[in-house]
Amino acid sequence: MASPQGSRAPLEFGGPLGAAALMLLLPVTMFHLLLVARSGPARLLGPPPYLPGLEELWSPWALLLCLTWLGLQAALYLLPARKVAEGQELKDKSRLRYPINGFQALMLTALLVGLGVSAGLPLSALPEILLPLAFAATLIAFIFSLLLYLKALVAPASALAPGGNSGNLIYDFFLGRELNPRICSFDFKYFCELRPGLIGWVLINLALLMQEAELRGSPSLAMWLVNGFQLLYVGDALWYEEAVLTTMDIIHDGFGFMLAFGDLAWVPFTYSLQAQFLLYHPQPLGWPLASFICLINAVGYYIFRGANSQKNTFRKNPSDPRVADLETISTATGRRLLVSGWWGMVRHPNYLGDLIMALAWSLPCGVFHLLPYFYLLYFTALLVHREDRDERQCLQKYGLAWREYCRRVPYRIVPYVY
Ligand SMILES: NC(=O)C1=CN([C@@H]2O[C@H](COP(=O)(O)OP(=O)(O)OC[C@H]3O[C@@H](n4cnc5c(N)ncnc54)[C@H](OP(=O)(O)O)[C@@H]3O)[C@@H](O)[C@H]2O)C=CC1
Numbered sequence: 001m002a003s004p005q006g007s008r009a010p011l012e013f014g015g016p017l018g019a020a021a022l023m024l025l026l027p028v029t030m031f032h033l034l035l036v037a038r039s040g041p042a043r044l045l046g047p048p049p050y051l052p053g054l055e056e057l058w059s060p061w062a063l064l065l066c067l068t069w070l071g072l073q074a075a076l077y078l079l080p081a082r083k084v085a086e087g088q089e090l091k092d093k094s095r096l097r098y099p100i101n102g103f104q105a106l107m108l109t110a111l112l113v114g115l116g117v118s119a120g121l122p123l124s125a126l127p128e129i130l131l132p133l134a135f136a137a138t139l140i141a142f143i144f145s146l147l148l149y150l151k152a153l154v155a156p157a158s159a160l161a162p163g164g165n166s167g168n169l170i171y172d173f174f175l176g177r178e179l180n181p182r183i184c185s186f187d188f189k190y191f192c193e194l195r196p197g198l199i200g201w202v203l204i205n206l207a208l209l210m211q212e213a214e215l216r217g218s219p220s221l222a223m224w225l226v227n228g229f230q231l232l233y234v235g236d237a238l239w240y241e242e243a244v245l246t247t248m249d250i251i252h253d254g255f256g257f258m259l260a261f262g263d264l265a266w267v268p269f270t271y272s273l274q275a276q277f278l279l280y281h282p283q284p285l286g287w288p289l290a291s292f293i294c295l296i297n298a299v300g301y302y303i304f305r306g307a308n309s310q311k312n313t314f315r316k317n318p319s320d321p322r323v324a325d326l327e328t329i330s331t332a333t334g335r336r337l338l339v340s341g342w343w344g345m346v347r348h349p350n351y352l353g354d355l356i357m358a359l360a361w362s363l364p365c366g367v368f369h370l371l372p373y374f375y376l377l378y379f380t381a382l383l384v385h386r387e388d389r390d391e392r393q394c395l396q397k398y399g400l401a402w403r404e405y406c407r408r409v410p411y412r413i414v415p416y417v418y
C-alpha cells in the first residue's frame, strides 16, 4: 500500500483504536440525540427511550430522498459560478480551481423549496422521518467513504493527504487517503463540506418550524431565534465560501469517513438538535430575554466574522488598507503572522466568536435541560482539539516565528482563561 510519508506523519485521533471508536461512537451519538430529543424527559445522559428496530430505521424512500437531495445540490454546484477561485498550491506546484456558487445554491434551493411548498410539498412532515433519513445518510457516508478509499488506491502518490496514509486500513479509512478526490472538475470534499449538509441543516430547521406552526398555530419565539441564528451562520459560510479553501479540512485532511459522515449526516442531523428539542419541548421566551440572546449572538458573530475577514483580507493582500497598519511577525516561509487586531488578542479569535454563537443557539431552549447544550459541549471539544492540531501544523510550518507568536499572544481561544 502506498505510504508517501505515512510512516513519518504522527497518528491523530488516538490512532486506529481511536478511529474505530469514533466510527462507532459518532453514529451512535447521532441516533441517541435524535431519539432523546423527541422523548419526554429529553435526558442527554440517560438511556434512549427505546431502541429502534431496523424497520423504523430503514426506508427506501428515505434513501431515495437523500440521493435526490445530493443530486439536486450536485446539479446546483455544476451551474455557472460568479467566480472560480484557485486553491492553495499543491505538492506538485499546481493549484485546483473551485466554483464559488454556494450562496447561489442556497438561494436556488430556497426558491425551489418555496415553489414546492406552495404546490403542496409536505415539508412539515420531514421531522417524522428524521430517523430513517439519518440512517440513509449514514449508509451513504459509509459506502461513499469506501469508494473514496478504493479510488485512492489508484491515485498517484502526489494526490495523497499527509495524514491518512499510515498503512492501517481502519485509520486511513477514517481519516481519508486522497487529499482532493475529484472526477473531472467535480471536487467531492469541497462539495460535501459546504452544500448538502449545511443547506440540509437549515432545511430541517425550517421543517421543524413549520411543523411547530401546524401543531401550535404559530412558531414559538425560541424556534424563530434558533432558525434565524443558524440561517445566518449557514448563509455566512456560503457567502464567504472561498475562505473554506484555506481550512485544514481542504488543505491538510484527506477525504474519508470522518468528513464524509461529518458533512453528510452529523451536521444536518445533530446541528439541528435545538430546533428538534423545541418542537417536542416548547419553551416560553419573552422579548427581553430574547433581545439579550440576540445580543449574545451578535457579539459572537461580530468577533467570528471580524477575525475571519481580517485574516482572509490579510492573506489575500497584506497591503489592503484595512489590514496594512496591523503589526506582524515575519516567518521563514515569506508569509507573515498578524500579532495585533483580532489575532493579537488570542490565537484563535474566530473560535471564540463561534463558541459565543453556539451558546446563543442553546439559550432559547431554556436552562432546565442539558440536551440542547450538547452542541456547545461537543463544539468546545472539537475546537480545542482542532486548535491543538492547527498549532502543531503551524509550528511545523513557521518554526521559531510561531513560537514567538505564542510568546506574544499567550492565550489560545479565551483571553486570560485558555
Ligand atoms: N461549526 C463547525 O462545526 C465548525 C466551524 N469552524 C469554523 O470555521 C472557521 C475556520 O476554522 P479553521 O479552518 O479551523 O481555522 P482558522 O480559520 O483559524 O485557520 C487557521 C490558520 O490561520 C492561519 N493563521 C493562524 N494564526 C494566524 C495569524 N496570527 N496571522 C495570520 N494567519 C494566521 C494559519 O494558516 P496560514 O498561515 O497557512 O494561513 C492557520 O493554520 C472558524 O471560524 C471556525 O470557528 C471550524 C470547524 C468546525
Ligand SMILES: CC(C)CCC[C@@H](C)[C@H]1CC=C2C3=C(CC[C@@]21C)[C@@]1(C)CC[C@H](O)C[C@@H]1CC3
Binding pocket: 026, 193, 194, 233, 236, 237, 244, 247, 249, 258, 259, 262, 263, 266, 267
Ligand atoms: C464529528 C467529527 C469528529 C468531525 C466532523 C467535523 C465536521 C462536522 C466539521 C469539520 C470542519 C467543518 C467546518 C464547517 C462545518 C463542520 C465541519 C464540516 C464549516 C463549513 C461551518 C461554517 C463555517 O463558517 C466554516 C466551517 C469550516 C469547517
